[in-house]
Amino acid sequence: MDASFWHQRWELGEIAFHEGEANSLLVKHFGLLNLAKGSRVFVPLCGKTQDIPWLLTQGYEVVGVELSEIAVKELFASLGIVPAISNVGSLIHYQGRNIDIFVGDIFDVTTGLIQPVDAIYDRAALVALPEDMRNQYTAHLINITMAAPQLIICFEYDQSVMPGPPFSVNAEEVMRHYESAYSWSLVESREVAGGLKGKADASEMVWVLTN
Numbered sequence: 001m002d003a004s005f006w007h008q009r010w011e012l013g014e015i016a017f018h019e020g021e022a023n024s025l026l027v028k029h030f031g032l033l034n035l036a037k038g039s040r041v042f043v044p045l046c047g048k049t050q051d052i053p054w055l056l057t058q059g060y061e062v063v064g065v066e067l068s069e070i071a072v073k074e075l076f077a078s079l080g081i082v083p084a085i086s087n088v089g090s091l092i093h094y095q096g097r098n099i100d101i102f103v104g105d106i107f108d109v110t111t112g113l114i115q116p117v118d119a120i121y122d123r124a125a126l127v128a129l130p131e132d133m134r135n136q137y138t139a140h141l142i143n144i145t146m147a148a149p150q151l152i153i154c155f156e157y158d159q160s161v162m163p164g165p166p167f168s169v170n171a172e173e174v175m176r177h178y179e180s181a182y183s184w185s186l187v188e189s190r191e192v193a194g195g196l197k198g199k200a201d202a203s204e205m206v207w208v209l210t211n
Helices: 003-011 024-033 051-057 069-079 131-145 171-178
Strands: 040-044 061-066 084-088 091-096 099-103 119-122 150-157 183-191 202-210
Touching: 024 051, 024 119, 024 150, 024 183, 024 202, 040 051, 040 131, 051 061, 051 069, 061 069, 069 091, 069 099, 119 131, 131 171, 150 171, 171 183, 171 202
Parallel strands: 040 061, 040 119, 061 099, 119 150
Antiparallel strands: 084 091, 091 099, 150 202, 183 202
16 A cells, blocks of 8 residues: 555545544543643644544644645635645645644654644554554654654454455554553443444444553
8 A cells, every 4th residue: 555545535535534523532532641731632644634623622732644635725624724835845834823734654754843742643544554554653653752642543353354444453453563652541442333334343442542
Protein backbone atom coordinates (compact mmCIF):
# COMPACT_ATOMS: atom_id res chain seq x y z
CA MET A 1 0.00 0.00 0.00
CA ASP A 2 1.42 3.39 -0.97
CA ALA A 3 0.36 7.03 -0.99
CA SER A 4 -1.39 6.67 -4.35
CA PHE A 5 -3.98 4.35 -2.76
CA TRP A 6 -5.18 7.05 -0.36
CA HIS A 7 -4.93 9.87 -2.91
CA GLN A 8 -7.18 7.86 -5.23
CA ARG A 9 -9.70 7.18 -2.45
CA TRP A 10 -10.04 10.90 -1.74
CA GLU A 11 -10.13 11.90 -5.42
CA LEU A 12 -12.94 9.40 -6.07
CA GLY A 13 -14.77 10.24 -2.87
CA GLU A 14 -14.40 6.64 -1.66
CA ILE A 15 -14.27 7.62 1.99
CA ALA A 16 -16.66 5.28 3.75
CA PHE A 17 -14.21 5.46 6.66
CA HIS A 18 -15.20 9.11 7.20
CA GLU A 19 -17.75 9.64 9.98
CA GLY A 20 -20.20 12.53 9.75
CA GLU A 21 -20.04 13.32 13.46
CA ALA A 22 -17.61 13.06 16.35
CA ASN A 23 -16.78 9.47 17.24
CA SER A 24 -18.85 8.34 20.22
CA LEU A 25 -15.90 6.53 21.79
CA LEU A 26 -13.81 9.69 21.61
CA VAL A 27 -16.57 11.66 23.32
CA LYS A 28 -16.99 8.97 25.98
CA HIS A 29 -13.36 8.31 26.85
CA PHE A 30 -11.19 11.30 25.95
CA GLY A 31 -11.55 12.69 29.47
CA LEU A 32 -9.53 9.74 30.77
CA LEU A 33 -6.40 11.52 29.52
CA ASN A 34 -7.03 14.28 32.11
CA LEU A 35 -5.89 17.11 29.86
CA ALA A 36 -6.18 20.75 30.81
CA LYS A 37 -8.01 23.10 28.46
CA GLY A 38 -5.59 24.48 25.93
CA SER A 39 -3.64 21.22 25.72
CA ARG A 40 -2.35 20.31 22.28
CA VAL A 41 -3.68 17.09 20.75
CA PHE A 42 -1.95 15.34 17.85
CA VAL A 43 -4.27 13.59 15.37
CA PRO A 44 -2.26 11.46 12.89
CA LEU A 45 -3.75 10.71 9.45
CA CYS A 46 -6.64 12.97 10.38
CA GLY A 47 -8.52 13.27 7.08
CA LYS A 48 -11.39 15.70 7.52
CA THR A 49 -12.63 14.00 10.67
CA GLN A 50 -15.43 15.58 12.68
CA ASP A 51 -13.42 14.62 15.75
CA ILE A 52 -11.31 17.74 15.17
CA PRO A 53 -14.21 20.22 15.52
CA TRP A 54 -15.22 18.36 18.69
CA LEU A 55 -11.72 18.67 20.15
CA LEU A 56 -11.62 22.37 19.29
CA THR A 57 -15.01 23.04 20.90
CA GLN A 58 -13.77 21.28 24.05
CA GLY A 59 -11.04 23.89 24.31
CA TYR A 60 -8.07 21.93 22.98
CA GLU A 61 -5.57 22.87 20.30
CA VAL A 62 -5.14 20.40 17.44
CA VAL A 63 -2.15 19.49 15.33
CA GLY A 64 -2.63 16.90 12.62
CA VAL A 65 -1.01 15.21 9.65
CA GLU A 66 -2.85 14.12 6.52
CA LEU A 67 -1.64 12.79 3.18
CA SER A 68 -4.50 14.23 1.11
CA GLU A 69 -4.68 17.97 0.55
CA ILE A 70 -8.27 17.47 -0.66
CA ALA A 71 -9.19 16.27 2.83
CA VAL A 72 -7.44 19.17 4.52
CA LYS A 73 -9.11 21.77 2.31
CA GLU A 74 -12.49 20.22 3.09
CA LEU A 75 -11.68 20.15 6.80
CA PHE A 76 -10.92 23.87 6.93
CA ALA A 77 -13.97 24.67 4.82
CA SER A 78 -16.17 22.73 7.26
CA LEU A 79 -14.61 24.65 10.15
CA GLY A 80 -15.22 27.97 8.43
CA ILE A 81 -11.53 28.82 8.77
CA VAL A 82 -9.46 30.45 6.04
CA PRO A 83 -6.01 28.96 6.68
CA ALA A 84 -2.60 30.50 6.30
CA ILE A 85 -0.73 28.14 3.97
CA SER A 86 3.04 27.71 3.78
CA ASN A 87 5.58 25.15 2.64
CA VAL A 88 7.72 23.43 5.26
CA GLY A 89 10.21 21.19 3.52
CA SER A 90 8.22 18.46 1.76
CA LEU A 91 5.08 19.31 3.76
CA ILE A 92 2.38 21.95 3.35
CA HIS A 93 1.34 23.69 6.56
CA TYR A 94 -2.30 24.77 6.96
CA GLN A 95 -2.67 26.99 9.99
CA GLY A 96 -5.63 28.57 11.74
CA ARG A 97 -6.62 29.60 15.24
CA ASN A 98 -5.75 26.68 17.54
CA ILE A 99 -5.19 24.31 14.61
CA ASP A 100 -2.15 23.24 12.57
CA ILE A 101 -2.44 20.57 9.88
CA PHE A 102 0.53 19.34 7.86
CA VAL A 103 -0.16 17.84 4.44
CA GLY A 104 2.24 15.09 3.43
CA ASP A 105 3.89 11.89 4.59
CA ILE A 106 3.75 11.40 8.34
CA PHE A 107 7.26 9.97 8.23
CA ASP A 108 8.50 13.40 7.11
CA VAL A 109 7.09 15.00 10.27
CA THR A 110 9.64 15.88 12.94
CA THR A 111 9.42 16.64 16.63
CA GLY A 112 10.16 20.30 16.04
CA LEU A 113 7.19 20.74 13.70
CA ILE A 114 4.48 19.49 16.03
CA GLN A 115 5.70 20.09 19.55
CA PRO A 116 4.47 20.61 22.13
CA VAL A 117 2.19 17.56 22.03
CA ASP A 118 0.25 16.82 25.21
CA ALA A 119 -1.71 13.82 23.90
CA ILE A 120 -2.36 11.72 20.80
CA TYR A 121 -5.74 10.67 19.46
CA ASP A 122 -5.38 7.77 17.03
CA ARG A 123 -8.61 6.50 15.53
CA ALA A 124 -7.61 6.32 11.87
CA ALA A 125 -3.84 5.90 11.65
CA LEU A 126 -2.82 2.60 13.24
CA VAL A 127 -5.70 0.72 11.57
CA ALA A 128 -5.02 2.35 8.19
CA LEU A 129 -1.54 0.91 7.81
CA PRO A 130 -0.48 -2.64 6.87
CA GLU A 131 1.51 -4.56 9.45
CA ASP A 132 4.98 -3.78 8.15
CA MET A 133 4.23 -0.05 8.18
CA ARG A 134 2.65 -0.20 11.65
CA ASN A 135 6.00 -1.17 13.12
CA GLN A 136 7.64 1.88 11.56
CA TYR A 137 4.70 4.16 12.37
CA THR A 138 4.49 3.37 16.08
CA ALA A 139 8.23 3.85 16.60
CA HIS A 140 8.08 7.14 14.71
CA LEU A 141 5.04 8.31 16.68
CA ILE A 142 6.73 7.66 20.02
CA ASN A 143 9.77 9.57 18.82
CA ILE A 144 8.13 12.70 17.40
CA THR A 145 5.66 13.11 20.28
CA MET A 146 8.09 12.19 23.04
CA ALA A 147 5.72 9.36 24.01
CA ALA A 148 2.75 11.61 24.72
CA PRO A 149 -0.28 9.84 26.26
CA GLN A 150 -2.64 8.25 23.75
CA LEU A 151 -6.27 7.38 23.19
CA ILE A 152 -6.35 4.66 20.52
CA ILE A 153 -9.42 3.18 18.83
CA CYS A 154 -8.82 0.06 16.75
CA PHE A 155 -10.52 -3.04 15.37
CA GLU A 156 -9.95 -6.73 15.88
CA TYR A 157 -11.33 -9.24 13.37
CA ASP A 158 -10.33 -12.20 11.22
CA GLN A 159 -8.13 -10.60 8.58
CA SER A 160 -8.62 -13.61 6.29
CA VAL A 161 -12.33 -12.76 5.97
CA MET A 162 -11.78 -9.22 4.74
CA PRO A 163 -8.69 -7.35 3.58
CA GLY A 164 -8.02 -4.02 5.19
CA PRO A 165 -8.05 -1.16 5.56
CA PRO A 166 -9.11 -0.79 8.25
CA PHE A 167 -6.73 -3.52 9.37
CA SER A 168 -7.11 -5.74 12.40
CA VAL A 169 -4.88 -4.70 15.31
CA ASN A 170 -5.31 -7.02 18.28
CA ALA A 171 -4.35 -6.51 21.92
CA GLU A 172 -1.08 -8.41 21.59
CA GLU A 173 0.03 -6.13 18.78
CA VAL A 174 -0.88 -2.94 20.64
CA MET A 175 1.19 -4.12 23.61
CA ARG A 176 4.09 -5.17 21.39
CA HIS A 177 4.30 -1.72 19.83
CA TYR A 178 3.86 0.34 22.96
CA GLU A 179 4.63 -1.56 26.18
CA SER A 180 8.23 -0.31 26.28
CA ALA A 181 7.08 3.33 26.40
CA TYR A 182 3.68 3.23 28.12
CA SER A 183 1.43 1.75 30.73
CA TRP A 184 -1.75 0.62 28.99
CA SER A 185 -5.39 0.04 29.79
CA LEU A 186 -8.17 -1.44 27.64
CA VAL A 187 -11.10 0.76 28.65
CA GLU A 188 -13.77 -0.62 26.31
CA SER A 189 -14.33 -3.43 23.85
CA ARG A 190 -17.58 -3.69 21.93
CA GLU A 191 -18.93 -5.61 18.98
CA VAL A 192 -19.30 -3.71 15.72
CA ALA A 193 -23.01 -3.75 14.93
CA GLY A 194 -23.62 -5.52 11.63
CA GLY A 195 -19.95 -6.40 11.29
CA LEU A 196 -17.12 -4.38 9.81
CA LYS A 197 -18.30 -3.12 6.41
CA GLY A 198 -21.02 -5.74 6.78
CA LYS A 199 -18.45 -8.42 5.96
CA ALA A 200 -16.61 -9.49 9.11
CA ASP A 201 -17.55 -9.93 12.75
CA ALA A 202 -15.38 -7.45 14.59
CA SER A 203 -14.70 -5.83 17.94
CA GLU A 204 -13.85 -2.17 18.41
CA MET A 205 -11.37 -1.56 21.21
CA VAL A 206 -10.40 1.60 23.07
CA TRP A 207 -6.97 1.87 24.65
CA VAL A 208 -5.54 4.52 26.96
CA LEU A 209 -1.75 4.68 27.05
CA THR A 210 -0.01 6.71 29.74
CA ASN A 211 3.50 7.06 31.09
